[in-house]
Amino acid sequence: MSDVAEKVxxxxxEHLGVEADKVTETASFIDDLGADSLDxxxxxxxxxxxxxxEIPDEIAEKILTVKDAIDYIEAHQS
Amino acid sequence: MFDLTGRTALVTGASGGIGGAIARxxxxxxxxxxxxxxxxxxxxxxxxxxxxxxxxxxxxxxxRAAAEALPGRAEEALGGLDILVNxxxxxxxxxxxxxxxxxxxxxxxxxxxxxxxxxxxxxRGMMKRRHGRIIGITSIVGVTGNAGQANYAASKxxxxxxxxxxxxxxxxxxxxxxxxxxxxxxxxMTDALPEAQREKLLQQIxxxxxxxxxxxxxxxxxxxxxxAAYVTGQTLHVNGGMAMI
Numbered sequence: 001m002s003d004v005a006e007k008v009x010x011x012x013x014e015h016l017g018v019e020a021d022k023v024t025e026t027a028s029f030i031d032d033l034g035a036d037s038l039d040x041x042x043x044x045x046x047x048x049x050x051x052x053x054e055i056p057d058e059i060a061e062k063i064l065t066v067k068d069a070i071d072y073i074e075a076h077q078s
Numbered sequence: 079m080f081d082l083t084g085r086t087a088l089v090t091g092a093s094g095g096i097g098g099a100i101a102r103x104x105x106x107x108x109x110x111x112x113x114x115x116x117x118x119x120x121x122x123x124x125x126x127x128x129x130x131x132x133x134x135x136x137x138x139x140x141x142r143a144a145a146e147a148l149p150g151r152a153e154e155a156l157g158g159l160d161i162l163v164n165x166x167x168x169x170x171x172x173x174x175x176x177x178x179x180x181x182x183x184x185x186x187x188x189x190x191x192x193x194x195x196x197x198x199x200x201x202r203g204m205m206k207r208r209h210g211r212i213i214g215i216t217s218i219v220g221v222t223g224n225a226g227q228a229n230y231a232a233s234k235x236x237x238x239x240x241x242x243x244x245x246x247x248x249x250x251x252x253x254x255x256x257x258x259x260x261x262x263x264x265x266x267m268t269d270a271l272p273e274a275q276r277e278k279l280l281q282q283i284x285x286x287x288x289x290x291x292x293x294x295x296x297x298x299x300x301x302x303x304x305x306a307a308y309v310t311g312q313t314l315h316v317n318g319g320m321a322m323i
Contacts, residue, residue, distance in 0.1 A: 042205060
């Protein structure tokens with residue numbers, strides 16, 4: 001697992017308080033991990049902070065799964 | 079009770095009578111305060127009077143970008159932002175049939191939209207810290223209406239609806255959003271009223287006196303406090319019984 005993937009999963013586990021084995025790459029924050037819409041806003045804020053990047057609102061809306069987050073961050077990491 | 083030691087607050091419209099009273103009261107409870115307002119000399123005087131733990135920040139709230147940047151500046155100056163008091167407001171009174179488009183827009187922009195922008199920009203830090211207080215100073219006329227104040231009453235009613243919505247969005251993160259609705263408060267404006275009109279006004283107020291800035295400030299202190307953690311989406315009417323809603 002890449003460094004980014006590792007960190008993203010750690011943030012998701014900590015923030016949503018879910019079991020590590022549930023945080024698979026295809027897991028949807030809302031459908032599989034029990035996040036509400038405010039949680040997804042907070043997750044994006046946490047990603048921005050951890051990786052020092054800015055995630056625009058129109059992109060943030062499309063980050064629905066763990067993999068979406070990893071892919072975007074790996075492509076845009078500063 | 080109502081100890082605000084270690085808390086940080088941004089008060090808009092702090093160069094006015096009510097805003098100044100709010101800033102003094104929050105500071106007296108131990109909070110560090112950032113003050114903005116249109117009258118720079120009054121603002122500087124207040125910051126000077128409060129001394130340590132008070133800072134004046136110049137900001138034109140009708141400037142969209144400036145309003146959005148203000149909470150960040152306050153966080154930087156104070157090392158955080160726990161309490162936002164949206165107090166800044168203005169009036170452009172006139173009967174609706176004669177009301178200029180510009181008078182409508184200006185009042186909505188400063189009284190309502192600027193308050194929304196400040197709240198939005200403040201929420202990020204509050205969410206992270208899992209604590210926050212957003213308090214809007216609305217008005218009795220936002221609930222009762224008032225001839226000649228369609229714009230002002232709309233902006234104040236809007237603030238109540240906005241606060242209830244924000245309150246629902248962020249309640250789970252330890253952030254409360256409430257309003258305080260003053261009735262008639264002793265200010266430079268009410269001081270200028272002719273005696274006869276003043277008498278008439280007083281007859282409508284069961285408490286038999288106009289409110290003081292401190293009456294409003296006390297309500298703000300309460301809503302800012304840890305003790306009010308379970309109060310959100312509410313409007314606290316402070317009007318001497320003038321309207322019981």
